[in-house]
Amino acid sequence: MGLIPKKLVYILFSTLLFSAVIFFSSQFYTLNVSAATCSRHGYMAYSKTVPATCSKTGSKTTYCGNCSGVVSTKTIAKLAHTFSGSYTTTKAATCTSTGTKVGKCSKCSAVVSTVTIAKKSHSYTTLKPKCNAEGNSKYCTKCKGSYGTTIAKTSHAWSTTRNATCIAEGTKKCGGCNKTSSISKIAHKYLSTGKCAQSGCTSVCSHSSVSTVSVAPNKCISDGYSKTTCNKCNKVVSNTTRPKAAHSYTVIQTAATCKVAGIKKCSQCPATISYGPLTTHSSVSHSSVMATCTTEGYSKVTCNICNTVVQNNVLQKLEHNFANGKCTGTNCTETLMLIIPIASGQEAGYQGDTGLDINANVGTDVYAAASGTIIYSEYGHTEWKPTSVHPNDTPYSVLIKLDKPITYNGKTAYYIWYTHLSSIINNVKDGSTPSIRVNTGQIIGKSGIGRSSPHLHFGVIINRDQKTTNDYFSMEEVRELLGLKENQRI
Secondary structure, three states: OOOOOHHHHHHHHHHHHHHHHHHHHOOOOOOOOOOOOOOOOOOOOEEEEEOOOOOOOEEEEEEOOOOOOEEEEEEEOOOOOOEEEEEEEEEOOOOOOOEEEEEEEOOOOOEEEEEEEOOOOOOEEEEOOOOOOOEEEEEEOOOOOEOOOEEOOOOOOEEEEEOOOOOOOEEEEEOOOOOEEEEOOOOOOEOOOOEEOOOOOOOEOOOOOEEEEEEOOEOOOEOEEEEEEEOOOOOEEEEEEEOOOOOOEEEEEEOOOOOOOEEEEEOOOOOEEEEOOOOOOOOEEEEEEOOOOOOOEEEEEEEOOOOOEEEEEEEOOOOOOEEOOEEOOOOOOOEOOOOOOEOOOEEOOOOOOOOEEEEOOOOOEEEOOOOEEEEEEEEOOOOOOOOOOOOOOOOEEEEEEEEEEEEEOOEEEEEEEEEEEEEEOOOEOOOOOOOOEEOOOOEEEEEEEEOOEEEEEEEEEOOOOOOOHHHEOOHHHHHHHHOOOOOOEO
16 A cells, blocks of 8 residues: 555544544533624634645635634635646548547546647559459559549450350350350351251251342243342242243134134244134024924024034923813823812912912812822811801811822922812711722812802822921912913813
């Protein structure tokens, strides 16, 4: 432990002395007064001192020995710092910024002086450019700053590391910066076959660059051509013949007739060609024979030079003109398969009917138009029956299956149907056996009324159900089979 400073010894001694005085005084006096009422203020005064330092002021306070009140207080000024003149650098100076250094009190370490340290000088050199960085004419090696003119980057020092082909890119590497880059594919090298010469390449020349040579034909003597060749692979892309002109056979050496050929010569070259005999006939005769209903006729044109029949039109047979089942044509013995089924009346059919209507007085005899077997002969089988609207309708019907079916206009009928009869000769229920046969012309009943109109309905039937137009002959076809004309009286 070091020696105790003299001032500290003095302070301790004064304090002990003051305490002793107070103690002994209190043994003889009773201090019951305050500083304001003390009549002996300042008597036997004593003081207390707080010493000053270089960082803080001190004080000296005097107290009354009678009342212990403060008599006076004095401030003791700070002590001066103790500076030895030695500095400590807090920031070193560089070539881009100033530095600082400070001096401190040796007692309290307070900063008593700050000094700026000037910038240092740059250390210039020339920075050489690289392929990946620019250079500079004034480059400081200390601060790494550039203060001169910029020097452009150098080019990369490429070296090929893999050659490019037409199917794959190549690669290259810079010897200065180790940068790598791709090398574009090279163009295809096509052979005359159009295929690429590079091994493993499947490309075929697209013939995008071509040259065309064209030679015109020489009249009608020789052909010309137009040839297109690929500039890449030399393949002939197209070779089109330009046909020579056709011969112009306009010079007639020997005239042709409809009997013998002639000779024509080309007007451009010596070529000749035969022509004819002519298909036209300059002198002809006409003859004709009229057609009848039993024989065809003709209209004939004959060449007077070569006797060729130039035209021979066949005149079709005339249609039969039937009356009551027999043809009226000269020397014609043709008869219809059907006879008119009623003694008298008038044709009165209408479009869309299932057969032919023949107007007749009620009770007129109705005949079998052809021989056959009665399927039914009874009341019904027609939608026109007596009603309040048509109370006089007579719905007797007869269906006869033909012995010999009738084929006409590509259709075959198997039945004849008679309806709106007022009476029937035979009563035959549908489906009954044995059936009754009738001959052509045999009376099967009397005509009656249908839909309040006196008439006979006569149908030539393919299918007895008569559900569609394919099940019966039309009104026109029935009229033709009977040899009747529209509105003809019977």
